[in-house]
Amino acid sequence: MAINKNALIRYQVLDRCFRNPGRKYFWQDLLQECNKALREYNGIDSGIKRRQLYEDMKFMESDQGWSIPLKRNKDGRKTYYRYSDMSFSINNQPLNETEVNQIKSALDVLTRFSGAQQFEWIHEMIPLLEDKLDLQGTGEEVLSFESNFDLRGLEYIMPIFNAITNGQVLEITYQDFKSDEPFQIVFHPYYLKQYNNRWFTFGLNNEVGIETWNLALDRIISIKEAKGEYISTEIDWKEYFFDVIGVTKPKDRKIRKVVLHFSSSQAPYVRTKPLHPTQKHKAIGNGLEVSIKVIPNYELESLLLSFGEHVKVIKPKMLKERIKDRIINSIDNSKT
Secondary structure (H helix, E strand, C coil): CCCCHHHHHHHHHHHHHHCCCCCCEEHHHHHHHHHHHHHHHHCCCCCCCHHHHHHHHHHHHCCCCCCCCEEEEEECCEEEEEECCCCCCHHHCCCCHHHHHHHHHHHHHHHCCCCCCCCCCHHHHHHHHHHHCCCCCCCCCCCCCCCCCCCCCHHHHHHHHHHHHHCCCEEEEECCCCCCCCEEEEEEEEEEEEECCEEEEEEEECCCCEEEEEEEHHHEEEEEECCCCCCCCCCCHHHHHHCCCCCCCCCCCCCEEEEEEECCCCHHHHHHCCCCCCCEEEEECCEEEEEEEECCCHHHHHHHHCCHHHEEEEECHHHHHHHHHHHHHHHHHHHC
16 A cells, blocks of 8 residues: 555544544544645545545554554444554654555665766665665664764754745744854745754845855754745855865955875875865875865864874965964863
8 A cells, every 4th residue: 555645644644633632533533634634735625535544544553554553442332543552653663564665666766866977875875774774674774874863953954945945034043152042033045054963054144134144953943934035046055165164164265275294194094085175185205295275264173183193284374373273272271
């Protein structure tokens, strides 16, 4: 039994009704709730009959569904339906057989594009999904991707993504690290970017008129739709970020040639994992000289500091002094 959008809506409605201890849902009530949800989604002519309702419940009770613990309770001559385990929900259960088969079919389609240009990401996504969802049936995870599922703000990715694709203005309640209290911002979102396991959105801040305004999703308190006409942008965001490492693009700095010397122990890693697409390198003695063309920013400094004693900044002088100052401050802090 295929799970299309209408079926999924019905299953979610039934699951919600079965979990409600404060009301008795007879078949007429369940049918009414399902049709109400379908009409809200598809329009007034949408709806199902009693036969489809019973088929839905039968599927949900089956092994192909979610094996729901549905109990039929007598109330006089009528029967109302409720979970015997009120903590149960189909949203808390592993994927059922039908869902697994549908995901496998979707992955089969994606695999056909894996050799095409601009679809290289499929090579990473498919094994990740197969492993996390156990589509191979091994029962064990054999692949790990770097991700922080405890990070705040992940729930805002989809609302912001939808606002970008639909051209929707947002009112965002936000609290940065410098503010004692949250504040509101009318925001026209344009782009989402992940860096160092944090998510950021870029867009137009109505109040200041800056269309490259940066908000960290883990500092967002709430999001809601705002009135007003959405103002689009002509910014090519891939081009915009090409000259920097990370998400910060200082306006008062220009692209500089950054020259670095890496130790012999670190050289193989820097060769196989370049710091930036502009990277060029050559062997020098027992080490490696690396040059990149970027706008120096905080993220570049943090990246270089992460290499510790295995890297030396040759130029520009400004960056060399910044790294030196941060190391001195770190040493001073360790003494207190």
